[in-house]
Amino acid sequence: xxxxxxxxxxxxxxxxxxxxxxxxxxDLCGHLQNDWSRVDLVKxxxxxxxxxxxxxxxxxxxxxxxxxxxDEVHEEDEEALQSRSPSESGIRIEYQVFLSPIYRVPVLxxxxxxxxxxxxxxxxxxxxxxxxxxFKAQVRDLGVIGGITMADHPIxxxxxxxxxxxxxxxxxxxxxxxxxITADQYILLWIGIVGGCVGLQVPTAIAIARTxxxxxxxxxx
Amino acid sequence: MANPRNLSSLQAKVWNGSIPLEIRxxxxxxxxxxxxxxxxxxxxxxxxxxxxxxxxxAFFSPFLIDPDVAPSKGxxxxxxxxxxxxxxxxxxxxxxxxxxxxxxxxxxxxxxxPQPSLSPRDLEAESAVLPWRLTIxxxxxxxxxLIKLDDNGKVMHxxxxxxxxxxxxxxxxxxxxxxxxxxxxxTQLWTSVQxxxxxxxxxxxxKLLNPRGxxxxxxxxxxxxxxxxxxxxxxxxxxxxxxxxxxxxxxxxSNRQAxxxxxxxxxxxxxxxxxxxxxxxxxxxxxxxxxxLSANVHDLLRAAAYADGWLHVVGEIDLVHYIDYL
Numbered sequence: 001x002x003x004x005x006x007x008x009x010x011x012x013x014x015x016x017x018x019x020x021x022x023x024x025x026x027d028l029c030g031h032l033q034n035d036w037s038r039v040d041l042v043k044x045x046x047x048x049x050x051x052x053x054x055x056x057x058x059x060x061x062x063x064x065x066x067x068x069x070x071d072e073v074h075e076e077d078e079e080a081l082q083s084r085s086p087s088e089s090g091i092r093i094e095y096q097v098f099l100s101p102i103y104r105v106p107v108l109x110x111x112x113x114x115x116x117x118x119x120x121x122x123x124x125x126x127x128x129x130x131x132x133x134x135f136k137a138q139v140r141d142l143g144v145i146g147g148i149t150m151a152d153h154p155i156x157x158x159x160x161x162x163x164x165x166x167x168x169x170x171x172x173x174x175x176x177x178x179x180x181i182t183a184d185q186y187i188l189l190w191i192g193i194v195g196g197c198v199g200l201q202v203p204t205a206i207a208i209a210r211t212x213x214x215x216x217x218x219x220x221x
Numbered sequence: 222m223a224n225p226r227n228l229s230s231l232q233a234k235v236w237n238g239s240i241p242l243e244i245r246x247x248x249x250x251x252x253x254x255x256x257x258x259x260x261x262x263x264x265x266x267x268x269x270x271x272x273x274x275x276x277x278x279a280f281f282s283p284f285l286i287d288p289d290v291a292p293s294k295g296x297x298x299x300x301x302x303x304x305x306x307x308x309x310x311x312x313x314x315x316x317x318x319x320x321x322x323x324x325x326x327x328x329x330x331x332x333x334x335p336q337p338s339l340s341p342r343d344l345e346a347e348s349a350v351l352p353w354r355l356t357i358x359x360x361x362x363x364x365x366x367l368i369k370l371d372d373n374g375k376v377m378h379x380x381x382x383x384x385x386x387x388x389x390x391x392x393x394x395x396x397x398x399x400x401x402x403x404x405x406x407x408t409q410l411w412t413s414v415q416x417x418x419x420x421x422x423x424x425x426x427x428k429l430l431n432p433r434g435x436x437x438x439x440x441x442x443x444x445x446x447x448x449x450x451x452x453x454x455x456x457x458x459x460x461x462x463x464x465x466x467x468x469x470x471x472x473x474x475s476n477r478q479a480x481x482x483x484x485x486x487x488x489x490x491x492x493x494x495x496x497x498x499x500x501x502x503x504x505x506x507x508x509x510x511x512x513x514l515s516a517n518v519h520d521l522l523r524a525a526a527y528a529d530g531w532l533h534v535v536g537e538i539d540l541v542h543y544i545d546y547l
Contacts, residue, residue: 101467101468101469102387102390102391102467103390121364149379149383150368150369151368152305152368152465154465156462157462157463157464157465158365158366159364159365159366159367159368164383166386166390166396
């Protein structure tokens with residue numbers, strides 16, 4: 001696999017390669033974890049990556065019937081996770097990774113949907129349900145610039161949550177001594193840096209997935 | 222490069238541009254059986270809806286069913302299309318009003334007949350649209366279309382500064398120039414937009430446009446296509462959905478050849494702007510005027526950028542030609 005030509009920026013074709021890499025990792029090892037419920041490589045107008053998680057609110061509701069229903073869903077049954085059956089509870093978070101045409105780094109948009117209609121898709125809900133405790137102060141302090149804000153979605157032009165990218169390039173640069181990095185390694189690193197504050201991380205099973213090209217085997221191709 | 226004096230006089234014209242608005246309170250929010258009086262205002266094209274909200278609230282509060290509602294809960298719509306408050310008012314008008322843009326006489330036409338600035342037909346069309354009739358509501362915020370505002374104006378201010386930063390990043394390849402502005406400078410930039418004070422604005426904007434030791438790298442330009450929403454997974458797009466297209470646009474296309482609006486648009490959306498010389502299927506509209514494709518984009522940026530540093534260009538589709546093309 002080739003290394004990026006202008007790290008910490010990423011080109012359109014490198015970005016597509018990076019999205020494809022995550023998609024391949026999920027296809028290979030998605031069944032070994034239950035944090036991400038699905039990954040889609042979307043090619044509508046511009047290529048982007050969509051990662052879906054279902055949040056289970058086990059901490060907030062102690063031992064209710066809902067909990068039992070959730071435990072069933074926890075089983076590695078992808079159909080159950082993806083279906084819209086009324087028995088399914090929990091909040092669905094859809095992370096969408098686009099290439100910023102301005103900053104030329106990946107940017108993260110996210111949607112929050114509670115199928116029971118209990119949790120409204122507001123920034124308050126985001127703080128309550130999605131942002132990990134130890135990130136809350138950091139995200140708030142940075143305020144709207146550099147933190148989480150609302151912005152129009154690049155395709156639908158409707159308001160969605162947006163993790164502001166202005167510090168991304170510096171953070172990527174600071175986290176690597178080596179600047180020779182493949183698109184696949186880049187996107188894993190990027191999710192590690194940007195995703196954490198909104199509860200997106202690469203599940204171990206997916207991070208260690210042995211995909212073609214990630215371990216220097218691509219020379220054969 | 223055009224004469225700097227011409228560019229500043231054009232910039233002054235752009236800043237003086239305004240649109241007559243007639244704003245009515247939605248009857249569902251009005252306590253009177255009869256409608257309230259409309260609020261009439263000449264609104265600068267470069268201004269933003271949230272800057273009007275305090276005056277609108279003061280005017281409409283005697284008529285409101287809930288007089289305690291915050292000014293920031295107000296939202297405007299045109300023919301049931303909620304208006305995005307972070308778009309400048311002039312951009313909203315160019316997107317939705319349906320009025321034909323002003324056009325210059327064709328320079329290829331020798332000795333054009335002297336014409337009055339507006340023909341009777343134009344005047345008639347204009348009076349059908351102007352004043353631009355908008356509706357304000359204080360209930361049922363359309364959260365699927367509009368980002369919520371806060372009471373102290375921070376959300377609006379941050380959206381503006383964010384847009385300024387994006388433009389700065391494109392021009393210089395870093396956001397360091399705007400980040401290095403002093404607190405006072407950065408405050409002055411926003412206050413001068415609030416007050417539409419061009420002199421105060423240019424004092425700061427000149428620092429942004431001419432940073433030491435940095436050449437212009439890219440032109441901040443966005444193309445807005447009304448009625449061109451993609452199919453969404455949630456079914457048909459909401460009325461008034463706009464598609465926004467961006468691409469990297471350099472000031473020069475080769476060592477000696479400047480980027481024109483025509484070459485830029487062709488690179489952004491070749492299916493709609495097939496020719497770099499003549500508008501075929503769509504024409505670019507900026508500040509209510511059809512812009513010649515031969516315009517140098519760097520000149521445009523200096524003379525006709527919006528206050529956030531962007532060229533927000535509406536691609537007005539010529540339906541007759543477009544249908545032929547299909």
